[in-house]
Amino acid sequence: MGIIEASKLIFEYIRRDEEGNVEGITRAVDQVDLDIQKGDFIAILGHNGSGKSTLAKHMNGILHPTEGTLWVDGKNTRDIERQWEIRQTAGMVFQNPDNQIIGSLVEEDVGFGPENLGVPTEEIWIRVEESLKAVGMLEYRKHSPNKLSGGQKQRVAIAGIVAMHPKCIVLDEPTAMLDPVGRKEVIRTIRALNEVEKVTVLLITHYMEEAIYADKVIVMDSGKIVMRGTPKEIFSEVEKLKALRLDVPQVTLLAYELKKKGMPISDGILTMDELVKEIC
Numbered sequence: 001m002g003i004i005e006a007s008k009l010i011f012e013y014i015r016r017d018e019e020g021n022v023e024g025i026t027r028a029v030d031q032v033d034l035d036i037q038k039g040d041f042i043a044i045l046g047h048n049g050s051g052k053s054t055l056a057k058h059m060n061g062i063l064h065p066t067e068g069t070l071w072v073d074g075k076n077t078r079d080i081e082r083q084w085e086i087r088q089t090a091g092m093v094f095q096n097p098d099n100q101i102i103g104s105l106v107e108e109d110v111g112f113g114p115e116n117l118g119v120p121t122e123e124i125w126i127r128v129e130e131s132l133k134a135v136g137m138l139e140y141r142k143h144s145p146n147k148l149s150g151g152q153k154q155r156v157a158i159a160g161i162v163a164m165h166p167k168c169i170v171l172d173e174p175t176a177m178l179d180p181v182g183r184k185e186v187i188r189t190i191r192a193l194n195e196v197e198k199v200t201v202l203l204i205t206h207y208m209e210e211a212i213y214a215d216k217v218i219v220m221d222s223g224k225i226v227m228r229g230t231p232k233e234i235f236s237e238v239e240k241l242k243a244l245r246l247d248v249p250q251v252t253l254l255a256y257e258l259k260k261k262g263m264p265i266s267d268g269i270l271t272m273d274e275l276v277k278e279i280c
Helices: 052-059 080-089 106-116 121-134 150-162 180-195 231-235 238-243 250-260 272-279
Strands: 004-016 022-036 041-045 067-072 090-093 168-172 200-204 216-221 224-229
Touching: 004 052, 022 052, 022 067, 022 224, 041 052, 052 067, 052 090, 052 168, 052 200, 080 090, 090 150, 106 121, 106 150, 121 150, 121 180, 150 168, 150 180, 168 180, 180 200, 216 231, 224 231, 231 238, 238 250, 250 272
Parallel strands: 041 200, 041 216, 090 168, 168 200
Antiparallel strands: 004 022, 004 067, 216 224
């Protein structure tokens, strides 16, 4: 069994009127099967309303399946008594870092999670230093989070999760509110955690350029998984992605247009270096 596994997962939002009567039901996740292995870097793509964020909230036990099952490190998320263990295993990072930062100093904020886990004080400070080093924010440990940039705040939020020593980090559009510089900082941090620290990463994003670094890409539409494969396999299907109202990385689109004009270029070009080699 993988670190995160789903079988026939269904989740429905129920709308009720003021008297509590059911007005309608929206199926946000529809018969999803997953098998994510330890150390994987998975990107989940989809337009707004595709179900990707709803799926992410199941991995941390924030939401529970309407039908089907989801396991986190072998623990069934329906098991209320295992919720604390599940949330220790799969840490969650959201869009807005201000919603997760509560300390008056960076180091206090990062140490908050381990403190709640009952980690001894000496061990907490070791974890704080390790986590801030891992996200490149150690020099800011005595700074107020309020004075940091958006990208720096998000890296502090990630450090706070890393300090809890999770096996998996689920990031729900962590760069959506950041400028291009902040996005690059956060993606660089996520890649380092995966490659160096061997943390399993699930990145929910609508920025195609962020997905090219993943081991595998999952594409969702109307609550279903409609595509899955390596970044090269997924981004080779330009027309299919367009039909799903998704973009492709700019260099991939350029290579696709050049190929349509008759240039002998391979499908699924992901970087400028790859395109230059193809042309030369």
